[in-house]
Amino acid sequence: MTVLVLGGAGYIGSHAVDRLVEKGYDVAVVDNLVTGHRAAVNPKARFYQGDVRDQDFLNDVFDKEDIEGVIHFAAFSVVPESMKKPLKYFDNNTAGMVSLLEVMNKHNVKRIVFSSTAATYGEPKQIPIKETDPQVPTNPYGESKLMMEKIMKWSDEAYGIKFVALRYFNVAGAKPDGSIGEDHHPETHLVPIILEVAAGERKELSIFGDDYPTKDGTNVRDYVHVVDLADAHILALEYLKAGHDSNAFNLGSSTGFSNKEMLEAARKVTGKEIPAKMAPRRAGDPSTLIAASDKARDVLNWQPQYDNVEDIIRTAWNWKQSHPEGYADRGANA
Ligand code: NAD
Ligand code: UDP
Known part of the structure:
Protein backbone atom coordinates (compact mmCIF):
# COMPACT_ATOMS: atom_id res chain seq x y z
CA MET A 1 0.00 0.00 0.00
CA THR A 2 0.98 3.59 -0.57
CA VAL A 3 1.52 6.67 1.59
CA LEU A 4 0.27 9.79 -0.20
CA VAL A 5 2.25 12.92 0.69
CA LEU A 6 0.55 16.20 -0.20
CA GLY A 7 3.06 19.04 -0.46
CA GLY A 8 5.88 16.48 -0.79
CA ALA A 9 7.96 18.81 -3.02
CA GLY A 10 8.24 21.42 -0.26
CA TYR A 11 10.94 21.85 2.35
CA ILE A 12 9.58 19.61 5.10
CA GLY A 13 7.52 17.37 2.78
CA SER A 14 10.56 16.47 0.64
CA HIS A 15 12.46 15.36 3.75
CA ALA A 16 9.48 13.26 4.86
CA VAL A 17 9.23 11.63 1.41
CA ASP A 18 12.94 10.89 1.54
CA ARG A 19 12.70 9.27 4.99
CA LEU A 20 9.63 7.24 3.95
CA VAL A 21 11.47 5.92 0.89
CA GLU A 22 14.57 5.16 2.98
CA LYS A 23 12.42 3.15 5.38
CA GLY A 24 10.89 1.12 2.54
CA TYR A 25 7.44 2.71 2.19
CA ASP A 26 5.78 3.01 -1.21
CA VAL A 27 5.23 6.75 -1.71
CA ALA A 28 3.18 8.98 -4.02
CA VAL A 29 3.40 12.77 -3.97
CA VAL A 30 0.86 15.44 -4.87
CA ASP A 31 2.17 18.99 -5.26
CA ASN A 32 1.25 21.97 -7.44
CA LEU A 33 4.84 23.33 -7.14
CA VAL A 34 3.58 26.75 -6.06
CA THR A 35 6.45 26.94 -3.57
CA GLY A 36 7.93 23.43 -3.95
CA HIS A 37 10.55 21.97 -6.27
CA ARG A 38 10.20 18.89 -8.46
CA ALA A 39 13.93 18.19 -7.98
CA ALA A 40 13.41 17.89 -4.21
CA VAL A 41 11.22 14.79 -4.58
CA ASN A 42 12.98 11.46 -4.11
CA PRO A 43 12.96 9.76 -7.56
CA LYS A 44 11.53 6.57 -6.04
CA ALA A 45 8.25 8.39 -5.24
CA ARG A 46 5.55 8.74 -7.95
CA PHE A 47 4.79 12.40 -8.60
CA TYR A 48 1.44 13.98 -9.51
CA GLN A 49 1.46 17.69 -10.25
CA GLY A 50 -1.83 19.29 -9.27
CA ASP A 51 -3.77 21.24 -6.66
CA VAL A 52 -5.30 19.82 -3.48
CA ARG A 53 -8.40 21.95 -4.10
CA ASP A 54 -8.94 20.33 -7.51
CA GLN A 55 -11.20 17.39 -6.57
CA ASP A 56 -11.28 15.88 -10.07
CA PHE A 57 -7.49 15.73 -10.06
CA LEU A 58 -7.38 14.38 -6.51
CA ASN A 59 -10.06 11.73 -7.19
CA ASP A 60 -8.00 10.58 -10.13
CA VAL A 61 -4.90 10.16 -7.93
CA PHE A 62 -6.91 8.25 -5.29
CA ASP A 63 -8.33 6.00 -8.07
CA LYS A 64 -4.83 5.17 -9.31
CA GLU A 65 -3.15 4.64 -5.93
CA ASP A 66 -3.96 2.15 -3.14
CA ILE A 67 -3.59 4.61 -0.25
CA GLU A 68 -3.16 3.51 3.36
CA GLY A 69 -2.80 7.02 4.75
CA VAL A 70 -2.01 10.61 3.81
CA ILE A 71 0.48 13.10 5.18
CA HIS A 72 -0.67 16.64 4.48
CA PHE A 73 1.99 19.39 4.18
CA ALA A 74 0.42 21.39 1.34
CA ALA A 75 -0.24 24.93 2.57
CA PHE A 76 0.90 28.54 2.54
CA SER A 77 2.82 29.46 5.68
CA VAL A 78 4.18 33.02 5.58
CA VAL A 79 2.71 34.88 8.57
CA PRO A 80 3.15 38.51 7.39
CA GLU A 81 1.64 37.64 4.01
CA SER A 82 -1.35 36.06 5.77
CA MET A 83 -1.96 39.34 7.63
CA LYS A 84 -2.27 41.15 4.27
CA LYS A 85 -4.02 38.38 2.30
CA PRO A 86 -6.05 36.30 4.80
CA LEU A 87 -8.44 34.90 2.18
CA LYS A 88 -5.52 33.42 0.23
CA TYR A 89 -4.72 31.39 3.37
CA PHE A 90 -8.28 30.30 4.15
CA ASP A 91 -8.71 29.29 0.51
CA ASN A 92 -5.50 27.30 0.04
CA ASN A 93 -5.10 25.91 3.55
CA THR A 94 -8.60 25.58 5.00
CA ALA A 95 -10.58 24.93 1.81
CA GLY A 96 -7.78 22.62 0.68
CA MET A 97 -8.39 20.51 3.79
CA VAL A 98 -12.14 20.28 3.05
CA SER A 99 -11.38 19.13 -0.49
CA LEU A 100 -8.88 16.52 0.70
CA LEU A 101 -11.16 15.09 3.40
CA GLU A 102 -14.06 14.81 0.94
CA VAL A 103 -11.89 12.81 -1.45
CA MET A 104 -10.46 10.68 1.39
CA ASN A 105 -13.97 9.90 2.64
CA LYS A 106 -15.16 9.01 -0.86
CA HIS A 107 -12.24 6.57 -1.23
CA ASN A 108 -12.52 5.20 2.29
CA VAL A 109 -9.05 6.41 3.32
CA LYS A 110 -9.23 6.91 7.08
CA ARG A 111 -5.83 8.18 8.24
CA ILE A 112 -4.29 11.62 7.99
CA VAL A 113 -1.14 13.09 9.55
CA PHE A 114 -1.26 16.86 9.42
CA SER A 115 1.28 19.73 9.57
CA SER A 116 -0.03 22.01 12.27
CA THR A 117 1.95 24.74 13.96
CA ALA A 118 2.85 26.54 17.17
CA ALA A 119 1.07 29.50 15.53
CA THR A 120 -2.25 27.88 16.53
CA TYR A 121 -1.46 28.76 20.17
CA GLY A 122 -0.90 32.48 19.62
CA GLU A 123 0.66 34.36 22.55
CA PRO A 124 1.35 31.64 25.13
CA LYS A 125 -0.03 31.85 28.66
CA GLN A 126 2.74 29.60 29.97
CA ILE A 127 6.13 28.24 28.87
CA PRO A 128 6.68 25.48 27.91
CA ILE A 129 3.48 25.25 25.85
CA LYS A 130 1.44 22.10 26.37
CA GLU A 131 -0.91 20.51 23.82
CA THR A 132 -3.84 21.21 26.15
CA ASP A 133 -3.12 24.96 26.36
CA PRO A 134 -5.59 27.40 24.76
CA GLN A 135 -5.31 27.82 21.00
CA VAL A 136 -5.87 31.50 20.24
CA PRO A 137 -4.04 32.37 16.98
CA THR A 138 -2.86 35.93 16.44
CA ASN A 139 -2.68 35.76 12.63
CA PRO A 140 -4.72 34.31 9.73
CA TYR A 141 -2.08 31.65 9.01
CA GLY A 142 -2.42 30.20 12.53
CA GLU A 143 -6.20 30.56 12.34
CA SER A 144 -6.32 28.70 9.02
CA LYS A 145 -4.37 25.82 10.59
CA LEU A 146 -6.52 25.76 13.74
CA MET A 147 -9.60 25.59 11.51
CA MET A 148 -8.02 22.64 9.70
CA GLU A 149 -7.52 20.87 13.04
CA LYS A 150 -11.18 21.48 13.92
CA ILE A 151 -12.41 20.30 10.51
CA MET A 152 -10.45 17.06 11.02
CA LYS A 153 -12.02 16.62 14.49
CA TRP A 154 -15.56 16.81 13.07
CA SER A 155 -14.65 14.59 10.12
CA ASP A 156 -13.42 12.02 12.62
CA GLU A 157 -16.78 12.25 14.48
CA ALA A 158 -18.83 11.95 11.30
CA TYR A 159 -16.77 9.71 9.00
CA GLY A 160 -14.23 8.05 11.31
CA ILE A 161 -11.25 9.68 9.58
CA LYS A 162 -8.52 9.49 12.26
CA PHE A 163 -5.93 12.24 12.41
CA VAL A 164 -2.71 13.22 14.11
CA ALA A 165 -2.05 16.97 14.23
CA LEU A 166 1.68 17.66 14.62
CA ARG A 167 2.25 21.18 15.91
CA TYR A 168 5.74 22.13 14.77
CA PHE A 169 7.80 24.78 16.48
CA ASN A 170 10.79 26.20 14.50
CA VAL A 171 11.94 23.81 11.81
CA ALA A 172 15.47 24.14 10.39
CA GLY A 173 18.36 22.10 9.00
CA ALA A 174 18.67 19.83 5.98
CA LYS A 175 19.42 16.23 5.09
CA PRO A 176 23.02 15.77 6.35
CA ASP A 177 24.39 14.73 2.92
CA GLY A 178 23.31 18.14 1.57
CA SER A 179 21.19 16.69 -1.25
CA ILE A 180 17.90 18.35 -0.20
CA GLY A 181 17.24 21.44 1.91
CA GLU A 182 15.29 24.66 2.36
CA ASP A 183 14.74 26.83 -0.74
CA HIS A 184 11.98 29.43 -0.31
CA HIS A 185 11.49 32.62 -2.34
CA PRO A 186 11.45 34.99 -0.64
CA GLU A 187 13.08 33.43 2.41
CA THR A 188 11.56 34.56 5.72
CA HIS A 189 12.97 32.11 8.28
CA ASP A 222 12.54 26.21 19.96
CA TYR A 223 14.38 24.63 16.99
CA VAL A 224 13.78 21.13 15.67
CA HIS A 225 15.73 19.41 12.89
CA VAL A 226 13.77 18.70 9.71
CA VAL A 227 14.86 15.04 9.59
CA ASP A 228 13.73 14.46 13.19
CA LEU A 229 10.47 16.16 12.26
CA ALA A 230 10.08 13.92 9.20
CA ASP A 231 10.54 10.84 11.38
CA ALA A 232 7.77 12.01 13.72
CA HIS A 233 5.33 11.86 10.77
CA ILE A 234 6.19 8.24 10.12
CA LEU A 235 5.70 7.41 13.80
CA ALA A 236 2.36 9.25 13.72
CA LEU A 237 1.23 7.26 10.69
CA GLU A 238 2.19 4.00 12.39
CA TYR A 239 0.35 5.18 15.53
CA LEU A 240 -2.84 5.54 13.48
CA LYS A 241 -2.25 2.23 11.69
CA ALA A 242 -2.02 0.57 15.12
CA GLY A 243 -5.63 1.69 15.70
CA HIS A 244 -5.07 4.56 18.11
CA ASP A 245 -7.48 7.46 18.35
CA SER A 246 -6.94 10.94 16.90
CA ASN A 247 -4.42 13.06 18.78
CA ALA A 248 -2.24 16.19 18.71
CA PHE A 249 1.47 16.51 19.53
CA ASN A 250 3.92 19.37 19.85
CA LEU A 251 7.22 18.83 18.02
CA GLY A 252 10.10 20.83 19.44
CA SER A 253 13.23 20.33 21.50
P1 NAD B 1 6.81 24.70 1.70
O1 NAD B 1 6.16 25.91 1.12
O2 NAD B 1 8.24 24.46 1.41
O3 NAD B 1 5.99 23.40 1.28
C1 NAD B 1 4.61 23.39 0.99
C2 NAD B 1 4.41 22.53 -0.26
O4 NAD B 1 3.01 22.44 -0.54
C3 NAD B 1 5.07 23.16 -1.49
O5 NAD B 1 5.77 22.15 -2.20
C4 NAD B 1 3.90 23.70 -2.31
O6 NAD B 1 4.18 23.72 -3.68
C5 NAD B 1 2.78 22.73 -1.91
N1 NAD B 1 1.42 23.30 -2.00
C6 NAD B 1 0.96 24.44 -1.41
N2 NAD B 1 -0.35 24.60 -1.69
C7 NAD B 1 -0.73 23.54 -2.46
C8 NAD B 1 -1.95 23.13 -3.05
N3 NAD B 1 -3.06 23.85 -2.95
N4 NAD B 1 -1.97 21.97 -3.77
C9 NAD B 1 -0.85 21.22 -3.92
N5 NAD B 1 0.34 21.56 -3.38
C10 NAD B 1 0.39 22.71 -2.66
O7 NAD B 1 6.56 24.77 3.27
P2 NAD B 1 7.28 23.98 4.45
O8 NAD B 1 8.16 24.92 5.18
O9 NAD B 1 7.82 22.70 3.95
O10 NAD B 1 6.02 23.69 5.38
C11 NAD B 1 5.24 22.52 5.19
C12 NAD B 1 4.06 22.54 6.14
O11 NAD B 1 4.53 22.66 7.46
C13 NAD B 1 3.10 23.70 5.90
O12 NAD B 1 1.79 23.19 6.00
C14 NAD B 1 3.41 24.65 7.04
O13 NAD B 1 2.26 25.35 7.43
C15 NAD B 1 3.86 23.70 8.14
N6 NAD B 1 4.78 24.32 9.10
C16 NAD B 1 6.03 24.73 8.71
C17 NAD B 1 6.90 25.29 9.64
C18 NAD B 1 8.31 25.72 9.26
O14 NAD B 1 9.07 26.16 10.14
N7 NAD B 1 8.72 25.60 7.99
C19 NAD B 1 6.50 25.45 10.99
C20 NAD B 1 5.22 25.03 11.35
C21 NAD B 1 4.38 24.45 10.40
N1 UDP C 1 13.96 36.91 12.67
C1 UDP C 1 14.85 37.97 12.64
N2 UDP C 1 15.33 38.39 11.44
C2 UDP C 1 14.97 37.79 10.27
C3 UDP C 1 14.06 36.69 10.31
C4 UDP C 1 13.58 36.28 11.54
O1 UDP C 1 15.20 38.54 13.69
O2 UDP C 1 15.42 38.23 9.19
C5 UDP C 1 13.45 36.46 13.97
C6 UDP C 1 11.95 36.53 14.11
O3 UDP C 1 11.54 37.84 14.51
C7 UDP C 1 11.70 35.50 15.20
C8 UDP C 1 12.79 34.44 14.94
O4 UDP C 1 13.77 35.09 14.13
O5 UDP C 1 11.95 36.07 16.47
C9 UDP C 1 12.28 33.23 14.19
O6 UDP C 1 11.55 33.69 13.05
P1 UDP C 1 11.10 32.72 11.87
O7 UDP C 1 10.41 33.56 10.84
O8 UDP C 1 12.28 31.91 11.43
O9 UDP C 1 10.09 31.73 12.57
P2 UDP C 1 8.74 32.00 13.45
O10 UDP C 1 9.20 31.92 14.88
O11 UDP C 1 8.19 33.32 13.06
O12 UDP C 1 7.87 30.86 13.07
Missing part, protein backbone atom coordinates in the same frame (compact mmCIF):
# COMPACT_ATOMS: atom_id res chain seq x y z
CA LEU A 190 15.84 33.05 10.59
CA VAL A 191 18.33 30.20 9.98
CA PRO A 192 18.39 30.31 6.16
CA ILE A 193 18.52 34.12 6.25
CA ILE A 194 21.54 34.04 8.60
CA LEU A 195 23.21 31.60 6.19
CA GLU A 196 22.44 33.84 3.20
CA VAL A 197 24.40 36.55 5.03
CA ALA A 198 27.19 34.05 5.83
CA ALA A 199 27.33 33.15 2.12
CA GLY A 200 27.59 36.80 1.12
CA GLU A 201 24.17 36.86 -0.59
CA ARG A 202 22.78 39.41 1.87
CA LYS A 203 24.63 42.34 3.38
CA GLU A 204 23.50 41.82 6.98
CA LEU A 205 20.97 40.20 9.27
CA SER A 206 18.26 42.39 10.78
CA ILE A 207 17.34 41.13 14.25
CA PHE A 208 13.71 42.04 14.82
CA GLY A 209 13.54 43.56 18.31
CA ASP A 210 15.87 43.55 21.32
CA ASP A 211 13.45 44.81 23.97
CA TYR A 212 11.55 41.60 24.69
CA PRO A 213 11.39 40.21 28.25
CA THR A 214 13.96 37.47 27.47
CA LYS A 215 17.55 36.74 28.57
CA ASP A 216 19.12 39.10 25.98
CA GLY A 217 16.05 41.02 24.79
CA THR A 218 15.63 39.09 21.53
CA ASN A 219 12.90 36.50 20.79
CA VAL A 220 13.40 32.96 22.02
CA ARG A 221 12.42 30.00 19.80
CA SER A 254 11.88 21.83 24.76
CA THR A 255 14.89 24.18 24.71
CA GLY A 256 14.82 27.85 23.78
CA PHE A 257 17.45 29.84 21.86
CA SER A 258 17.39 33.59 21.44
CA ASN A 259 17.90 35.19 18.05
CA LYS A 260 21.28 36.52 19.24
CA GLU A 261 22.27 33.02 20.39
CA MET A 262 21.33 31.64 16.98
CA LEU A 263 23.52 34.26 15.31
CA GLU A 264 26.47 33.37 17.57
CA ALA A 265 25.97 29.64 16.90
CA ALA A 266 25.95 30.31 13.14
CA ARG A 267 29.14 32.40 13.40
CA LYS A 268 30.79 29.49 15.18
CA VAL A 269 29.61 26.84 12.70
CA THR A 270 30.38 28.81 9.53
CA GLY A 271 33.49 30.66 10.72
CA LYS A 272 32.03 33.78 9.07
CA GLU A 273 31.58 37.19 10.62
CA ILE A 274 27.83 37.47 9.65
CA PRO A 275 27.16 41.21 10.06
CA ALA A 276 23.96 41.97 11.99
CA LYS A 277 22.02 45.02 13.11
CA MET A 278 19.13 45.54 15.47
CA ALA A 279 15.81 46.37 13.77
CA PRO A 280 12.29 47.16 15.03
CA ARG A 281 10.04 44.37 16.25
CA ARG A 282 8.25 42.32 13.56
CA ALA A 283 4.47 42.53 13.98
CA GLY A 284 2.89 39.47 15.58
CA ASP A 285 6.09 37.91 17.02
CA PRO A 286 5.46 36.29 20.43
CA SER A 287 8.32 36.91 22.86
CA THR A 288 9.09 33.26 23.64
CA LEU A 289 7.88 29.97 22.10
CA ILE A 290 9.09 26.73 23.66
CA ALA A 291 7.29 23.42 23.28
CA ALA A 292 6.57 20.85 25.90
CA SER A 293 7.31 17.89 23.63
CA ASP A 294 7.41 15.03 26.13
CA LYS A 295 4.03 13.81 24.86
CA ALA A 296 5.48 12.99 21.40
CA ARG A 297 8.44 11.29 23.07
CA ASP A 298 6.24 9.26 25.45
CA VAL A 299 3.31 8.35 23.20
CA LEU A 300 4.90 8.18 19.74
CA ASN A 301 8.32 7.12 21.06
CA TRP A 302 9.84 10.02 19.12
CA GLN A 303 13.59 10.21 19.70
CA PRO A 304 15.10 13.26 18.01
CA GLN A 305 18.71 12.72 16.91
CA TYR A 306 19.76 16.36 16.51
CA ASP A 307 19.58 17.85 19.95
CA ASN A 308 21.65 21.00 19.57
CA VAL A 309 21.31 24.03 17.33
CA GLU A 310 24.89 23.88 16.06
CA ASP A 311 24.19 20.50 14.45
CA ILE A 312 20.99 21.88 12.96
CA ILE A 313 22.80 24.92 11.54
CA ARG A 314 25.70 22.76 10.30
CA THR A 315 23.39 20.62 8.13
CA ALA A 316 21.66 23.73 6.74
CA TRP A 317 25.09 25.25 5.97
CA ASN A 318 26.14 22.05 4.21
CA TRP A 319 23.04 22.31 1.95
CA LYS A 320 23.68 26.02 1.38
CA GLN A 321 27.30 25.50 0.38
CA SER A 322 26.56 22.61 -1.97
CA HIS A 323 23.51 24.40 -3.51
CA PRO A 324 24.34 28.13 -3.51
CA GLU A 325 21.51 28.76 -6.00
CA GLY A 326 19.07 26.35 -4.32
CA TYR A 327 17.27 23.97 -6.67
CA ALA A 328 17.79 24.36 -10.41
CA ASP A 329 14.07 25.19 -10.97
CA ARG A 330 14.36 28.31 -8.82
CA GLY A 331 13.08 30.67 -11.51
CA ALA A 332 10.01 28.61 -12.29
CA ASN A 333 8.59 28.81 -8.80
CA ALA A 334 9.68 32.20 -7.54
